[in-house]
Amino acid sequence: RDACAEPHQLSKGETIHTLKTESETLKAKLEEERAKLHDVELHQVAEKIEALGQFVMKTRRTLKGHGNKVLCMDWCRDKRRIVSSSQDGKVIVWDAYTTNKEHAVTMPCTWVMACAYAPSGCAVACGGLDNKCSVYPLSLDKNENLAAKKKSVAMHTNYLSSCSFTNSDMQILTSSGDGTCALWDVESGQLLQSFHGHSADVLSLNLAPSETGNTFVSGGCDKKANVWDMRSGQNVQSFETHESDINCVKYYPSGDAFATGSDDATCRLYDLRADREVAIYSKESIIFGASSVDFSLSGRLLFAGYNDYTINVWDVLKGTRVAILFGHENRVSTVRVSPDGTAFCSGSWDSTLRIWA
């Protein structure tokens, strides 16, 4: 069916209408095709594996020092240092193991919603309401003013929601309230690739954990999770089953699937090979949004932070909740597992960060 066949006879409105219908029909057909291969539920197949035992997860370190809501954090590859950013504009680098603060920078804007540690451990990137992503090299000289060496890299037309270095200190991937994601060359600030496809704010992104792959996933206020080819800028796969904003996306460690956390109070697992949602993590007693999710090293556990101040730990395969962690006194805004999986860090609007193990 080629709607272009009679351009002279159809009015613009009718063409749009025909195309719209065609698009919707195809979309429905896709859902049908996806459903055809759904011969079993993940949790049913998972019945044959042993249930997890009781967990003893406690706060092992509490990092106090931010004056206001902690919005984001990231781990250094050395497995013990972290960078965190806050509503009051402060970005702090900590040795989480000793709880010592090692560097602090005050950004010229409030609501620093994104921060990331460079793979070398020698720099951090951050941004937020300033619509930019800036890189700060970390000086060994504690007295040196970090702000002086600041390098502006990314420029969006709305707030920066998330940033991540690729496998290198030289490229940064960003997501923004302007509805786009972008890949930047750090040294020159040049835009290498932009990614268009979301129809509302993009809130989160995550790079695929592959040695060879060039893909990442993003999630946003249009309730969609999109998978992108970094090389071409194309959206290669899209999932839309959440009922509200997707606040966070994270790859399963094999790279074949990813999890999401949403304002609809659920977390979900999508598999790229099955091309569909394969699990929902929810409970009647959980009625507040999930702000942040991350997997344990094997992918068996999903740690999810919520707006009801708790962290719920899910058995990814069986779909059950294995623990609920209390401790934070306000919303949990960020949750990340350390590079070697020995702990995870949570940041909260109560202005603290906690390391759990």
Add this chain to the structure above:
Amino acid sequence: SLETLLALLTQDARRENSPNMEDVIGRMQDEKNGIPIRTVKSFLSKIPSVFSGCHFVLGLLKTPLFVPLVEALHLGTLMAAHGYFFPISDHVLTLKDDGTFYRFQTPYFWPSNCWEPENTDYAVYLCKRTMQNKARLELADYEAESLARLQRAFARKWEFIFMQAEAQAKVDKKRDKIERKILDSQERAFWDVHRPVPGCVNTTEVDIKKSSRMKNPHKTRKSVYGLQNDIRSHSPTHTPAPETKQPTEEELREQIKFWQAQLDRHRLKMSKVAESLLSYTEQYSDYDPFLSTPDPSNPWISDDTTLWEMEASKEPGQTRVRRWGFGIDEVLKDPVGREQFLKFLESEFSSENLRFWLAVQELKRRPIREVPTRVQEIWEEFLAPGAPSAINVDSKSYDKTTQNVKDPGRYAFEDAQEHIYKLMKSDSYSRFIRSSAYQELLQAKKKVKHLKQFDVSHKNCNIVKYYYNLK
């Protein structure tokens, strides 16, 4: 009924002020099935319209899915903190599982009305309180401080504020005594939510990313006490959201192309995918510190960093070596694995494939400025006629690469690299895993030494630079 309650609770929470909380409250207040609300006699007076904390908790626990108790208490406390009910004798909004008395908040003051009361309203309220004689309505310290601050801030308007307060007090006095008790307490609870006791969470705070997109983007501008509102500035993150644009013809054609491409995708059956997820998790569970205690210990728990020191050493332990056997990516991910793999290939005089692969990975990590030069260097070393480390690529990839090199970008060698990766995976890697070099490492006893901590990431750079011999 409980089933309906459960059904209501599973409705999506679309907004930050969850309608699900309101449904819970609605059920609790239900005349037939809700919790007991009564008037309590106290000394010479009556306390109207209250319920006990323990009854509320019981109401939450009635549905079997709310266990454990700690969750019910937590949820109840959140509902109080959001302002759906309040303790009659405390400014601090928590739920206690005992005989403490609580009262429901009037729907007028519910968070879903998106209240954002001004400081002028708060000033009128505090001023009004000072006009009342009851000892129990005396201002708390923090309220007195707030009042003093507001008097300074609104010095010029104060006469007007005072008049409003007087007018309000007059209206209040006219009310029936019981009604007044209830309304006073509800009004106070409203302010406890919007001007919380110092140290308590302000549940009205919103995530700035969401604030301008909430259902009522302009918030309730009406004044609590009928005052003129100050002009509010727009949300700093968004201009007023335009109506969702209708897609253009171009966009629709793109969408159609996208759906068609998705339909062509090869999909796996769920049963296959599930098995794959299970086996991956199974394989790595020994390496997951949350599932298997790390050896010798988890530094965060034991306060002993030996685990990290061991990992930083050049002598890999058995478990680490075993992991390289899971797949070629594990070898390529681990710097020590890469080193061993390379060493093995060099012993066979076939290291050019790996060196090429590493070189291309490194190319993609360089600043864009350095890319053209690097592309040339890699071409000369590995692919040009007479290249010293010539690799074998299929003719299609070779031709494509030849073209790419003329206009060099970061992905100039993508096809060649993919071909080489597949080759390594099926050939070199399997030989490596079967090699005596690898097997020896696998059997070798772990040397327990106290080692200096190395900077692993720095080592990465050096190894890669050394092995592909580029300047």
